[in-house]
Amino acid sequence: MAHPTPAGPCEDWYDEPWGAATAQADAKDAGSAMIVGIDLGTTNSLVSILRDGGPVALANELGEELTPSAVAFAEDGLLLVGRPARDRLVHDPKSGCAFFKRDMGTERRYVFGKRKLTPVECSAAILRELKRIAEIHLGETVRQAVISVPAYFHDTQRQATVSAANIAGLEVARVINEPTAAALAYGHRHPDQETQLMVFDLGGGTFDVTVLNVFENVIEVLASAGDSALGGEDYTDELLKVILEKRGGSLDASGKARLRQTIELAKRGLAEHESVERDGVSISRADLASAGRHLTARLRPIVMRCLRDAKTDVSELVDCLLVGGATRMSLVDTLLRETIVVPINRSVDPDRVVAYGAAIQAAAISKNEAVRDLILTDVCPHTLGTEISKQFGKDSIQDGFFEPIIDRNVTVPVSRAVTLSTMHARQDKVTINVFQGESRFVKENTFLGAFEIKGLRHRPSQKHPGEFEVRYSYDMNGILEVEVNVLESGKKYKKVIESRPGELTPAEVEAAVRRLQPLKILPRDLLPNRARIERANRLFAELAGTQRQELTHRLDAFEAALESQDGERIRIATSILDEFVEPLFDAEAESRPETK
Amino acid sequence: MTPWEVLGLEDGESDRAVIRSAYVVKLRAHRPDEDPEGFRRVRDAYEFLKSYADHRRDEDEDSEYEYDDEYGDGARDAASKHEHDVEFHELLERDDLTASEHASHGDPSFRDTRPREPEVDKNLAAAPAPRDELPLPESESPIPNAIHQYFTGSNEELSALVWKLTEADDTEALAEIASGLERRAHEGLPRGGEFLALELATIWAPIDFERALALSEVVYNSMPPDERPDWKFAGIDEVKAVLDERLYLDENARHGMARIIARGGWEGEPTLTVSALLKAKVARDGALHEWLKRHAPDLEDYIRFKSKKSRHKPIDTAEGSIGCGGWFVRIWLIWVLMRACTAMGNESNENYGVDDNSHYERLEKLRRGLDPTEPERPK
Numbered sequence A: 001m002a003h004p005t006p007a008g009p010c011e012d013w014y015d016e017p018w019g020a021a022t023a024q025a026d027a028k029d030a031g032s033a034m035i036v037g038i039d040l041g042t043t044n045s046l047v048s049i050l051r052d053g054g055p056v057a058l059a060n061e062l063g064e065e066l067t068p069s070a071v072a073f074a075e076d077g078l079l080l081v082g083r084p085a086r087d088r089l090v091h092d093p094k095s096g097c098a099f100f101k102r103d104m105g106t107e108r109r110y111v112f113g114k115r116k117l118t119p120v121e122c123s124a125a126i127l128r129e130l131k132r133i134a135e136i137h138l139g140e141t142v143r144q145a146v147i148s149v150p151a152y153f154h155d156t157q158r159q160a161t162v163s164a165a166n167i168a169g170l171e172v173a174r175v176i177n178e179p180t181a182a183a184l185a186y187g188h189r190h191p192d193q194e195t196q197l198m199v200f201d202l203g204g205g206t207f208d209v210t211v212l213n214v215f216e217n218v219i220e221v222l223a224s225a226g227d228s229a230l231g232g233e234d235y236t237d238e239l240l241k242v243i244l245e246k247r248g249g250s251l252d253a254s255g256k257a258r259l260r261q262t263i264e265l266a267k268r269g270l271a272e273h274e275s276v277e278r279d280g281v282s283i284s285r286a287d288l289a290s291a292g293r294h295l296t297a298r299l300r301p302i303v304m305r306c307l308r309d310a311k312t313d314v315s316e317l318v319d320c321l322l323v324g325g326a327t328r329m330s331l332v333d334t335l336l337r338e339t340i341v342v343p344i345n346r347s348v349d350p351d352r353v354v355a356y357g358a359a360i361q362a363a364a365i366s367k368n369e370a371v372r373d374l375i376l377t378d379v380c381p382h383t384l385g386t387e388i389s390k391q392f393g394k395d396s397i398q399d400g401f402f403e404p405i406i407d408r409n410v411t412v413p414v415s416r417a418v419t420l421s422t423m424h425a426r427q428d429k430v431t432i433n434v435f436q437g438e439s440r441f442v443k444e445n446t447f448l449g450a451f452e453i454k455g456l457r458h459r460p461s462q463k464h465p466g467e468f469e470v471r472y473s474y475d476m477n478g479i480l481e482v483e484v485n486v487l488e489s490g491k492k493y494k495k496v497i498e499s500r501p502g503e504l505t506p507a508e509v510e511a512a513v514r515r516l517q518p519l520k521i522l523p524r525d526l527l528p529n530r531a532r533i534e535r536a537n538r539l540f541a542e543l544a545g546t547q548r549q550e551l552t553h554r555l556d557a558f559e560a561a562l563e564s565q566d567g568e569r570i571r572i573a574t575s576i577l578d579e580f581v582e583p584l585f586d587a588e589a590e591s592r593p594e595t596k
Numbered sequence B: 001m002t003p004w005e006v007l008g009l010e011d012g013e014s015d016r017a018v019i020r021s022a023y024v025v026k027l028r029a030h031r032p033d034e035d036p037e038g039f040r041r042v043r044d045a046y047e048f049l050k051s052y053a054d055h056r057r058d059e060d061e062d063s064e065y066e067y068d069d070e071y072g073d074g075a076r077d078a079a080s081k082h083e084h085d086v087e088f089h090e091l092l093e094r095d096d097l098t099a100s101e102h103a104s105h106g107d108p109s110f111r112d113t114r115p116r117e118p119e120v121d122k123n124l125a126a127a128p129a130p131r132d133e134l135p136l137p138e139s140e141s142p143i144p145n146a147i148h149q150y151f152t153g154s155n156e157e158l159s160a161l162v163w164k165l166t167e168a169d170d171t172e173a174l175a176e177i178a179s180g181l182e183r184r185a186h187e188g189l190p191r192g193g194e195f196l197a198l199e200l201a202t203i204w205a206p207i208d209f210e211r212a213l214a215l216s217e218v219v220y221n222s223m224p225p226d227e228r229p230d231w232k233f234a235g236i237d238e239v240k241a242v243l244d245e246r247l248y249l250d251e252n253a254r255h256g257m258a259r260i261i262a263r264g265g266w267e268g269e270p271t272l273t274v275s276a277l278l279k280a281k282v283a284r285d286g287a288l289h290e291w292l293k294r295h296a297p298d299l300e301d302y303i304r305f306k307s308k309k310s311r312h313k314p315i316d317t318a319e320g321s322i323g324c325g326g327w328f329v330r331i332w333l334i335w336v337l338m339r340a341c342t343a344m345g346n347e348s349n350e351n352y353g354v355d356d357n358s359h360y361e362r363l364e365k366l367r368r369g370l371d372p373t374e375p376e377r378p379k
């Protein structure tokens, strides 16, 4: 193998068998400065672009389009991303983590041995990997992306996603809601259809539902609702809990991780079979339904709320698009068919359609002719408002109330105003605290920013003493502009609430980039080789006796070959190792979602 | 410009299909990503005309549908807020306005139930002033004062009193409060009393469904006829589904509870969610408790609420609304009443379908932050 050249992303990093076969120059086709579409999922992430007028998902060197959203540190301190990381987590759960999307927008810090990462940094590592994949295909540096987020993400979580992209060296051209992206991809494929749809997106960690109209090339979102902590992974966790309880005894962390993996695969098998038996674990659809019944019970109220907000009756829905891997569970079918009673449409690829939609949006932003006719209008699914105090009775005043200004599920961009006043004649100053959420109390909502206005003290013969109008304008990128107009003086104050809690300064981005910087790239660090080693390690934990010895031999030989940096030797060792490992992994490969 | 002009329509056009086509034409000229200002104008006009069209379809032909210059949701909301505003100020002038004034956002089934017509207002004004009629026992117990305060007091005194109250161990007196309040609910329902009754109902539901239902009826009847909500509450099935799984109470009780809780709406009315939460505690159902806690995550905080001085915050003049004193106090009272009711319940366990284990003890444990289902471990 040639010496690796970590410099330019467009250079061929790999020899055969992984080779440069996938590295076609799509860039020509797409015009320069390509904006890519990215679905940053809880479980899986992927990147997509528009090619020949249609969206395609881009595969990595292993030919895989879905990159597991997992990061882990290898023994030598290298940061693993994607499949190798996920495999590593099965036998060494403490070396990294997955499902960090759930912690986006929180202050959480993960500690892996001596290393610390934030959810934003973990996401950045995934995004950087997707950027890399796209660059291999496009043969040029990718600078901009449309990134999808759950519709129900609030502003802080969106901001965290944008920060992650910045760390990964991507500028976010637009943040798009996942179900909206799915609808966009659907609308793109059926441009002349006129229909009223529901998108039911149950992914690995989040649930979104969106009701929308499609007509005359217009995609009009009516309402979205969701739960950003409810997804397929929760079902797996519930099954794990039940099975652990039934078994009794205790398992160490890695035993648990292995059992969870087995259960996860068995769970997926239930999409096709009534019951599945796998490595001594046997579960049926009924088990899944019963273990996850509290989770399932949370789905319907959200759907109903969304329909209510959309002022739409279920009977008006022509179709319910199923998006997200977890909609393969038969219980989703039952819920939609029997309880909610809506026709199910499985015509979209549940794993990829969100990325496709993001790619279409990206094309629209770069004024690609293929999508020029399509117009999308979306909503903001959370209420935006301000903190107020309320006077109650003569002398009692309480603060902490939330006064909605822009109601949830109004079409953006939008602008709305309320008139407020000072609490008493001598008050000169007020603080406008900006919040987002549905609770009547600000402390349960998300704080977005604040500013102060002055000069409100009452003076004689004023018409509107102490009164002022607060206007919120919310644009398509989730930028909120607050304008205060003091009625008496006509004085205006304006503030753009862009920098929210969670936004990183350039210096912080810089520091995070350094933290994620891999060490020097050696042959053993290249993705296919890394993936091979982690997979073999994982297999090692599962095998026993002679099989295990056999594996050890071949793996040692492979590692030695990598160390030698001798291309020919690596090639031979690779095939020797693969010959042994591949058949043993067939079973799992089957359960990977197939490309359509 | 009228909304019709904005969309280039004939004045008074009310055909949905025509309106939509005009919208699409304008939308292409003012794309939301390229011309946000123009899009907003078009969109506001479109939304106005959509509801205008619906209105024309639903209502009789002649009814007027008004708009001002700055039509659209914003203007309409502001207009209705203004009416509300005036009303609120009238109410503020009234002497008997108390900490239990209540209105809620969101769930329309839980609308502000204050009367809008002067006649009805008079009726309420004619209702006996709570001050004179409250059952005031001779004892020095702080408890009757608390009842009194519930209707008349200022927030801070009130919080202090209720705080004291929960520390009190006088179960008999607590029981007396409960029945006193309940009596009041049946009598005249002072302002805010309907919510009190409703809460009592939710407290009773898992213990005595008939009694809960009767109290709900009281609430219902206290509302002006045209404001009575539809008793087929939205959301009841969802709530029931969960309760079915989680609560080992008898069918009636579960149903009553679900119904009452559903009425509040999970997002719309935290008070009821909290009531339900407390009931879940009584029912010793940890999982339900967890589930409910998602909807009222800071329960413990509410309970430990301490009065805070307001700082430089604007005050809402645009809306007559709940005094949060009333809200917090309600939570407090639920707590107090819970203890009272369960204390009463203990006297005749067979009737209430509860086991021998004293609810009171369990509540005590909960109050001390212990798991009520765990047997006490010797140290």
Ligand SMILES: Nc1ncnc2c1ncn2[C@@H]1O[C@H](COP(=O)(O)OP(=O)(O)OP(=O)(O)O)[C@@H](O)[C@H]1O
Binding pocket: A040, A041, A042, A043, A044, A045, A101, A178, A202, A203, A204, A205, A206, A207, A231, A232, A233, A234, A236, A264, A267, A268, A269, A270, A271, A323, A324, A325, A326, A327, A328, A329, A350, A351
């Ligand atoms: N055949 C199947 N049966 C049941 N569940 C499945 C199946 N295939 C995948 N899943 C579940 O789907 C989830 C992953 O779905 P998906 O890749 O759509 O999520 P994601 O996009 O990563 O997450 P999110 O959109 O919530 O951020 C996993 O929890 C997985 O268990």
Ligand SMILES: [Mg+2]
Binding pocket: A039, A041, A042, A178, A203, A204, A324, A354
């Ligand atoms: Mg997804």
